[in-house]
Amino acid sequence: MKQESPVISLSGVPLYQQVKQAVLDLLAQGEWKQGEAIPPERELAERFQVSIGTLRKAIDELAADTILTRHQGRGTFVAIHNQSQHFFKFFKVVKKDGSKTYPIAEFKRFKKRRATQLEKEKLQLGPNAEVYEFIVLQNLNDDKVMIDTISVSTKLFAKLSLEKLANKKSTLYNLYQHEFGINVIDVDERLSVNTINAIQSKWLGVAEGRSLLQIHRVAYSYNNQPVEWRVSLLNTDKYEYASKEVNI
Amino acid sequence: MKQESPVISLSGVPLYQQVKQAVLDLLAQGEWKQGEAIPPERELAERFQVSIGTLRKAIDELAADTILTRHQGRGTFVAIHNQSQHFFKFFKVVKKDGSKTYPIAEFKRFKKRRATQLEKEKLQLGPNAEVYEFIVLQNLNDDKVMIDTISVSTKLFAKLSLEKLANKKSTLYNLYQHEFGINVIDVDERLSVNTINAIQSKWLGVAEGRSLLQIHRVAYSYNNQPVEWRVSLLNTDKYEYASKEVNI
DNA sequence: AAGTGGTCTAGACCACTAC
DNA sequence: TAGTGGTCTAGACCACTTA
Numbered sequence: 001m002k003q004e005s006p007v008i009s010l011s012g013v014p015l016y017q018q019v020k021q022a023v024l025d026l027l028a029q030g031e032w033k034q035g036e037a038i039p040p041e042r043e044l045a046e047r048f049q050v051s052i053g054t055l056r057k058a059i060d061e062l063a064a065d066t067i068l069t070r071h072q073g074r075g076t077f078v079a080i081h082n083q084s085q086h087f088f089k090f091f092k093v094v095k096k097d098g099s100k101t102y103p104i105a106e107f108k109r110f111k112k113r114r115a116t117q118l119e120k121e122k123l124q125l126g127p128n129a130e131v132y133e134f135i136v137l138q139n140l141n142d143d144k145v146m147i148d149t150i151s152v153s154t155k156l157f158a159k160l161s162l163e164k165l166a167n168k169k170s171t172l173y174n175l176y177q178h179e180f181g182i183n184v185i186d187v188d189e190r191l192s193v194n195t196i197n198a199i200q201s202k203w204l205g206v207a208e209g210r211s212l213l214q215i216h217r218v219a220y221s222y223n224n225q226p227v228e229w230r231v232s233l234l235n236t237d238k239y240e241y242a243s244k245e246v247n248i
Numbered sequence: 249m250k251q252e253s254p255v256i257s258l259s260g261v262p263l264y265q266q267v268k269q270a271v272l273d274l275l276a277q278g279e280w281k282q283g284e285a286i287p288p289e290r291e292l293a294e295r296f297q298v299s300i301g302t303l304r305k306a307i308d309e310l311a312a313d314t315i316l317t318r319h320q321g322r323g324t325f326v327a328i329h330n331q332s333q334h335f336f337k338f339f340k341v342v343k344k345d346g347s348k349t350y351p352i353a354e355f356k357r358f359k360k361r362r363a364t365q366l367e368k369e370k371l372q373l374g375p376n377a378e379v380y381e382f383i384v385l386q387n388l389n390d391d392k393v394m395i396d397t398i399s400v401s402t403k404l405f406a407k408l409s410l411e412k413l414a415n416k417k418s419t420l421y422n423l424y425q426h427e428f429g430i431n432v433i434d435v436d437e438r439l440s441v442n443t444i445n446a447i448q449s450k451w452l453g454v455a456e457g458r459s460l461l462q463i464h465r466v467a468y469s470y471n472n473q474p475v476e477w478r479v480s481l482l483n484t485d486k487y488e489y490a491s492k493e494v495n496i
Numbered sequence: 497a498a499g500t501g502g503t504c505t506a507g508a509c510c511a512c513t514a515c
Numbered sequence: 516t517a518g519t520g521g522t523c524t525a526g527a528c529c530a531c532t533t534a
Contacts, residue, residue, distance in 0.1 A: 012530090014503060040519060051505045053301075056520090072520045073512035092491075094438075189491035190342075192484035193441055193461050211459030213441050216488075236440035240464075243340075243437035243491065260511090262522060288500060299524045304501090320501045321532035 019048050019058035027067070027078065037075040038068065088171065090187045090219070092242045093138075093146060093234060101140050105172065108147075108203060109135040110162035112154060119151050122218050122229045130154040134165060136172075137203050144204050146234045147196075156182060156227060173219075182227050190216040191241065196233055204235055213241060267296050267306035275315070275326065276470045278429055285323040286316070315433065315470070338421070338435050338467070340490045341386075341394060341482060349388050353420065356395075356451060357383040358410035360402060367399050370466050370477045378402040382413060384420075385451050392452050393487050395444075399477045404430060421467075430475050438464040439489065444481055452483055461489060 023038075032038050039047070045055040059076060062068040069079045094100055115129040123131070131151040138146040150172075152160065157180050168175040176182040194214035201208040212233045219228035234241060271286075280286050287295070293303040307324060310316040318324045342348055363377040371379070379399040386394040398420075400408065405428050416423040424430040442462035449456040460481045467476035482489060 016503075042519090052507080054504055057503085059520095070520060071513085073514080073518080075513095075519060096438075096440075187491070191439055191461060191489040191491070192344075192487075193459055211441055213439060213461065241439040243435070243439070264522075290500090300526080302523055305522085307501095318501060319532085320530065321499080323500060323532095 015050055016054045016057040016061075019050055019055060020061055022048060023058060023062060024067070032078050034078050034080045037077050040075065090173070090184070092244075093140065093239050094242050095140070095239050103138040103140050103145070106137040106139060107134060107162060107165050108137055109133070110165070115151070115153075119229055123151070123153055123226050125153055132157060132160045134162065140239065143238060144235075145239050146232050147200050147203055148230055148232045151229045152227065156180065176227070183221055184219045184227065186220045188218045188220070192216075194233065200233060204233070206235055206237075212236070215241070263298055264302045264305040264309075267298055267303060268309055270296060271306060271310060272315070272470050275431075280326050282326050282328045282425075282431070285325050288323065338432070340492075341388070341487050342490050343388070343487050351386040351388050351393070354385040354387060355382060355410060355413050356385055357381070358413070363399070363401075367477055371399070371401055371474050373401055380405060380408045382410065388487065391486060392483075394480050394482045395448050395451055396478055396480045400475065404428065404475060424475070431469050432467045432475065433470060434468045436466045436468070440464075442481070448481060452481070454483055454485075460484070463489070 023044075026032065038044070041052060041055055041059065044059075045052045048055065059068060059070070063070050063076075066079050068076050070076045088102060091103060093103070110132070111134075112130060112132055115123070115125050115131045119125065119131055120127070120129060123129075125131075130153075132154055133149065133151045136148040136150065137144055138148065154160075157176075160180075164175070164179065165172075173184045176184060192214050193211050195209050195211050196204070196206070198208050201210065204212075206212075213236050215230075215232040215234060217228070217230040217232065218226050219230070221227045271292075274280065286292070289300060289303055289307065292307075293300045296303065307316060307318070311318050311324075314327055316324050317327045339351060341351070358380070359382075360378060360380055363371070363373050363379045367373065367379055368375070368377060371377075373379075378401075380402055381397065381399045384396040384398065385392055386396065402408075405424075408428075412423070412427060413420075421432045424432060440462050441459050443457050443459050444452070444454070446456050449458065452460075454460075461484050463478075463480040463482060465476070465478040465480065466474050467478070469475045
């Protein structure tokens, strides 16, 4: 077995945090791949020269961060969360009967244009900033439920295209991460009621001028950096908005 | 010091979960009040006849649930959920221009009646249960903004009256706590769009039949016990609903 | 200085899984 | 049956707060 140099350092950082970081480093170096089992706890404790309790506390946190998954009797595995529910964390639309499903995105429009004053405020952009705007129709159980109008800075999302959006394998925020290195870690949403226009009513299949639930969203990356502005219109005939995250 | 009967039971439930439950029960019984310090870890470990490590694991979870707050060197405190600066934790209505104010409640109706089927489900009530229903008009900056229709079990809220509601000094959830020993620690809200009836339109001063933002809320005490069912209608002309808590 | 929560140890035994 | 993670112990010492 490979013997790790002791993780103990003179810094004030708790030992279990150092162990956690060491495991993260090994994951980043590809020592263990997604879906693979990592070595058993006793072995890791020996390798890092810490007690089982300390090792477990480090693994506890990594499991809480959904980076590792533990299965009693089987082992600890590197979590796979490319296209899993991790990226649906901010999707809070549920069917009124309580059933939960993933949305399927259908891209309707894509263009590059000057940012509006509102977008400059929400995305903290400069005076001559440009944005990509695209429109997404969200389908749940073959119901056309929500229409999103999304704006992102052309600087942060260089060379975004309709093709890239339509060809993405999983969620939009997953694309942001893999294609542009942008991690959406939090969103701020404001809800009100608004009427829809002709095009939107056609896409959603509801009468023009009807009042729907309108959601304004600013999505944030690390350090409270706003990265996406989004206006959504939700048809709440069969679906509703849940104040807390839902586990699909 | 009061000696607790050992929490050890023959069930398969882990000891630290039993300790967590025992602490929750003591909180529910009012042994320690919000903002107070609970006894030190070593004392609690002695009282429950468990090791420090096990006691800490129970407290860890309660801290993660934001029911307790730990401060190194000072002690562990019962989190303040709905009084003083956290009065309006669950009040998520903000003015669109961003300014924040306290709502002023105006009580419109009060009655005792049989629980509906929906209320029995949401509040987990028995077949012949009764509820108090009361209606509150919420005013912000002299705007009539929201109308709440609130139902609570007559068993949990014995002898609630319009007088008690109207004479309360602070928030409704503060009254629940001081008058009935009920702590609201979490709410689950579902948002949709609905039209309002004649009486509601009169109280809110908007046209009859208009579509407003409708909020269904179940409020929970410790142990996920539902204690209040509420249907609100919010006029979003000048105000909106924020997905996250706002600091007033 | 005394008391609090935070970290860490070096084990033990249990519950579950795979073979 | 062997090996895994899950629970639990009975301490020790450290970091921080308060007086």
